[in-house]
Amino acid sequence: MEKPDQGKASDSEYRVYLNVPYSEREAAKEAGASFDFGKKSWYVSLHQAELDNITERWAEWDPDFARYQKTVQEKTPKNYLYVPYTEKDLALAAGAKFDFNAKSWFAPEGANMEKLESWLTAREPVPTVAMNPVDEFAKALRAAGLDLQGAAPAMDGKIHRVPLIDSKPGHLDGAYSGHLDGVPNGWSQNYQTGEKTKWKATGHTLTEEQKAALTREAEVRRIEREKERLKRQDEVAKFCRESFENRLDAVGDHPYLVKKGIPPVGIKESLSGDVLLVPLYNAEGELRNVQEISSDGTKLFQAGGQKKGCFNLVDPGKCHDQGEILLAEGYATGVSLNVATGKPVAVAFDAGNLEGVAIALRDKFPEAKIVICADHDHTKEHNIGVEKAKQAAEKVGGCVIVPVFNKEELSAGRTDFNDLAQSRGLEEVGRQLSRGLSQEKCRGVER
Incomplete structure (x- = not known):
């Protein structure tokens, strides 16, 4: 929490910076938060009087509220509950609330304690197994808004460009890099917002045997994905060849051709005549994909088809x-x-x-x-x-x-x-x- 720069807000107003995950940015915006492009962080402006009525919604996103809320909590001690993660929805329905700073559920003033009785005493803790660092990194990347499209992140120390969850087709507006040396760690970058996130595995340092096993598993998955990709490309190529052969040659009055001032050369048109079909061939002369060009100039390739190294x-x-x-x-x-x-x-x-x-x-x-x-x-x-x-x-x-x-x-x-x-x-x-x-x-x- 910091006092805003002179001229940006009144003297009685505080700018509180929030820790908003990428996936919750729309919710933060709807709740009234704004984005500071200089600090690359979400924030909310509050007057001094409002600081005494901090909502839990803001507390969820604000790592800097801990000190202030601690003084408030000392005046009114909370009755904390022992709620397993799998029972959080039941506790919420029973009237429990979550303290995001203490990271614990509690019974608010006036709550029906009979409904919350089963969570008043601690249960015997159940040992948990640390998450596989590759899976943990994948989860962190998704939280940052990156779309791995079902694949596991490559832990090879190289920079990999990937789309965002809500990015347009073909746009690689995200990047990440991760490795397994020492304590597995990595980073991710969202090029739309400029947000960069660092990650470190919460589990133990991997042994050489564990790292080798994970590397082997990643290579097996990569080979399987490559086989599926090539199979899909062949399926798309077969569909394109059969469809293209049965279409008529394009005529010169198509709006796109007229706008560009060019004749149709080696292309065809859809059955309706409103979409141009431009074939893509590999070096051996095999038709591998088709680009569709609409009257308004929109261009699309067949999903999953080959494009790299292909040309018209x-x-x-x-x-x-x-x-x-x-x-x-x-x-x-x-x-x-x-x-x-x-x-x-x-x-x-x-x-x-x-x-x-x-x-x-x-x-x-x-x-x-x-x-x-x-x-x-x-x-x-x-x-x-x-x-x-x-x-x-x-x-x-x-x-x-x-x-x-x-x-x-x-x-x-x-x-x-x-x-x-x-x-x-x-x-x-x-x-x-x-x-x-x-x-x-x-x-x-x-x-």
């Missing part, structure tokens, strides 16, 4: 080892580049897949010049499009060309070569590609 090849007939193969993120960008240059274009679908696709292309076309046409993500804190493009180019001995925009175009949020085509025409796209290919960094990667 615009104008595949021109792919050979003697020329350039362009590599871009999105389908619209890929078609714009193909129409503007006449060169084959591989579509990776996002920046994170550029490296995997570049490696697949290099394996299939070892003598080709791979040119990555990056998205210029200048509106983001990190220009992920350019960063990932450079990483991919370094892996395969390729080069990177980034679209050049003027101030007006940058202000309008334009980022890729399709944006450039819409702003200044396909001729400008062709000119920038020719200029980029003539530079030494691209000439030097010819094989």
Whole structure:
């Protein structure tokens, strides 16, 4: 508990910081708490008079109330009860309340003591077994809002990115790291709120034999998950192949194609005609997934299907080892580049897949010049499009060309070569590609 900074609250008002678990943040907000982004903590502002009427709801979330409540409790001693965890709901129904500072149930003033009589005396304690540290860490990660999607946390000391419980599909806004050395410990990070939590196992230090056993168990689980993942990918690929073969070729009046100013190349449409179907192939030419593009531009992949290393090849007939193969993120960008240059274009679908696709292309076309046409993500804190493009180019001995925009175009949020085509025409796209290919960094990667 601390007095607020001058100007942020009145002199008679106290800002009390709360210890709110991630999973209870909405409840805290509804109860009137606010979030301090500077201290990365929830708090409630109370006047001096209100401090004498502290609700148990605030006490539940406030580690700093202990000293104040202790003085209050000394004046009115509480009649504590001995309630096993499995009987907490029965005790609550009988009128008992929980003291979050003493971590014990008690009989409030005026309670019917006959209903609470069975919990007035202590029972013989039952020995408990310390929780497996992997399970304990998994529980802590869930409490912090991280979604492990049914898997056990990897205790290898590495940083693992995972989604949050309420994050959008494909967003990895959480991270954790844990290891079993000494006393098992780790940490978790919620990138939406900025909250970082440290964890240490409450059980005993593990012996080398115990650590080895847990490591073996984790490896068995990992292998089983990998088998299930590959099996699911094959099932999705079979479904996509059968569905795609029975659909009609897309027509050029689809709202998305009209908005992007591109023709349909190698794609089909749904039975209703309102969804475009863009196939993803692996390096062997097997259809492995399908991207669905709605009229409003919403893009979805088939859940559980393979995407890493898969791509759509615009104008595949021109792919050979003697020329350039362009590599871009999105389908619209890929078609714009193909129409503007006449060169084959591989579509990776996002920046994170550029490296995997570049490696697949290099394996299939070892003598080709791979040119990555990056998205210029200048509106983001990190220009992920350019960063990932450079990483991919370094892996395969390729080069990177980034679209050049003027101030007006940058202000309008334009980022890729399709944006450039819409702003200044396909001729400008062709000119920038020719200029980029003539530079030494691209000439030097010819094989």
